[in-house]
Amino acid sequence: MEYFERPSGGEGAVLVHLSLRQHGQDEDLDEFQLLAKSADVSVLSVITGSRQRPDPKFYAGTGKVEEIAQAVKQLNAEVVLFNHALTPAQERNLERVLQCRVLDRTGLILDIFAQRARTHEGKLQVELAQLDHLSSRLVRGWTHLERQKGGIGLRGPGETQLETDRRLLRLRIKALKERLDKVRQTRAQGRAARQKAGVPTISLVGYTNAGKSTLFNRLSGADAYAADLLFATLDPTLRRIDLEGIGPVVLADTVGFVRHLPHQLVDAFRATLEETAQADLLLHIVDAASPDRQLHLDSVETVLAEVGATAPVLLVYNKLDALPDQAPRIDYDDDGRPHAVWLSARDGVGVDALLQAMQACVSSPWEQLVLAMTPHLGRLRARFYELGVVESELPNDCGGSRLSVRIQAPDLAQCLAREGLVRADVVLENDLS
Ligand SMILES: Nc1nc2c(ncn2[C@@H]2O[C@H](COP(=O)(O)OP(=O)(O)OP(=O)(O)O)[C@@H](O)[C@H]2O)c(=O)[nH]1
Numbered sequence: 001m002e003y004f005e006r007p008s009g010g011e012g013a014v015l016v017h018l019s020l021r022q023h024g025q026d027e028d029l030d031e032f033q034l035l036a037k038s039a040d041v042s043v044l045s046v047i048t049g050s051r052q053r054p055d056p057k058f059y060a061g062t063g064k065v066e067e068i069a070q071a072v073k074q075l076n077a078e079v080v081l082f083n084h085a086l087t088p089a090q091e092r093n094l095e096r097v098l099q100c101r102v103l104d105r106t107g108l109i110l111d112i113f114a115q116r117a118r119t120h121e122g123k124l125q126v127e128l129a130q131l132d133h134l135s136s137r138l139v140r141g142w143t144h145l146e147r148q149k150g151g152i153g154l155r156g157p158g159e160t161q162l163e164t165d166r167r168l169l170r171l172r173i174k175a176l177k178e179r180l181d182k183v184r185q186t187r188a189q190g191r192a193a194r195q196k197a198g199v200p201t202i203s204l205v206g207y208t209n210a211g212k213s214t215l216f217n218r219l220s221g222a223d224a225y226a227a228d229l230l231f232a233t234l235d236p237t238l239r240r241i242d243l244e245g246i247g248p249v250v251l252a253d254t255v256g257f258v259r260h261l262p263h264q265l266v267d268a269f270r271a272t273l274e275e276t277a278q279a280d281l282l283l284h285i286v287d288a289a290s291p292d293r294q295l296h297l298d299s300v301e302t303v304l305a306e307v308g309a310t311a312p313v314l315l316v317y318n319k320l321d322a323l324p325d326q327a328p329r330i331d332y333d334d335d336g337r338p339h340a341v342w343l344s345a346r347d348g349v350g351v352d353a354l355l356q357a358m359q360a361c362v363s364s365p366w367e368q369l370v371l372a373m374t375p376h377l378g379r380l381r382a383r384f385y386e387l388g389v390v391e392s393e394l395p396n397d398c399g400g401s402r403l404s405v406r407i408q409a410p411d412l413a414q415c416l417a418r419e420g421l422v423r424a425d426v427v428l429e430n431d432l433s
């Protein structure tokens with residue numbers, strides 16, 4: 001058993017982390033500690049161990065439970081956190097033996113979410129997830145009570161109270177769902193309006209603590225909350241910004257992913273993830289210095305596939321400063337498309353490279369156009385040649401020509417603007433294929 005100094009502030013907690021030999025899905029102890037820190041508890045002790053499989057009654061074995069009980073008593077802990085999903089019965093049994101509050105991994109993550117939610121929608125989502133979690137515990141707790149009481153005297157005041165609580169809970173859940181639906185509709189409308197206006201949305205996604213918010217701030221000059229805490233960002237933060245060489249885009253910072261995110265949380269945050277799924281480009285931020293880099297990368301990709309995200313993905317290996325002897329760079333795939341960018345969001349090193357790669361990823365489609373060039377448009381014609389966009393030219397009898405070009409809309413707009421022209425002045429044929 002390891003002991004820690006008790007810092008001021010936050011409830012004192014004993015952490016329990018067991019590895020299961022037959023499980024193959026062990027959670028990460030460092031991540032657990034960071035989760036605990038994010039929930040603002042003081043870690044008094046970390047108890048580890050291993051088992052073949054979870055004990056049905058206590059999850060841990062009786063010897064381990066005894067060890068936990070001793071630590072709780074000795075350290076005066078207020079709460080015991082398990083880095084595992086406990087059944088309501090296991091939670092209850094443990095609370096009875098340990099004589100203090102017991103929270104499992106889902107409860108812990110929910111608590112962090114509750115502390116972090118900022119927007120109206122985020123708060124609604126968290127409350128819904130919490131009630132959901134709670135209702136399964138209430139129901140089970142009640143069955144347990146029922147069993148104790150047996151069949152006689154079931155109509156006591158205790159039951160009425162619980163019945164009411166459950167009914168209230170159901171009502172509250174229903175009301176929350178309705179309100180969330182409204183908020184989501186509003187958001188969908190906003191998204192549709194943006195799409196109509198042709199403003200691309202770029203979403204920053206990635207494992208929690210990868211540095212999404214730091215990069216978001218770097219790119220937008222905003223100060224979204226960045227902290228060395230898990231789930232520092234819970235609500236998508238949208239910001240409309242002008243990106244150099246790209247034009248206006250909507251940049252979205254999102255909630256971090258975590259391995260084995262309890263499914264009810266995935267459900268609760270579906271709206272947030274939907275925003276992600278609808279983006280035009282995903283920047284997948286990876287903590288390049290993390291020993292679990294590949295694991296994190298894989299789990300984020302799994303979630304993206306689950307929510308049906310089809311947008312192109314640009315990998316961003318962040319925290320380059322924490323790797324020895326690495327210079328910022330862009331990796332390209334076989335057909336010359338940028339695949340990954342290595343940078344440091346904190347220091348800003350490599351952000352130029354990112355902008356360059358993003359530009360290549362979100363640039364507008366090429367248009368095939370036939371333009372009418374009159375003799376007085378010599379300068380415009382020369383500019384097209386300069387840009388290398390001319391495919392063929394057919395002179396006409398009036399000293400002008402029909403110019404076939406393959407060009408991107410923003411470039412054309414820029415060329416025309418210089419001459420005080422609009423598309424209709426020169427475009428004869430438009431073939432988008
Ligand atoms: N060394 C180093 N640390 C960084 C870099 N970028 C971010 N960090 C740190 O990593 C931690 C997490 O950064 P955030 O930007 O909050 O991470 P996030 O991905 O938004 O996290 P969540 O919102 O919790 O999912 C903070 O302590 C940052 O200071 C970087 O380039 N180098």
Ligand SMILES: [Mg+2]
Pocket residue numbers: 212213214225226231232233253254256
């Ligand atoms: Mg964040």
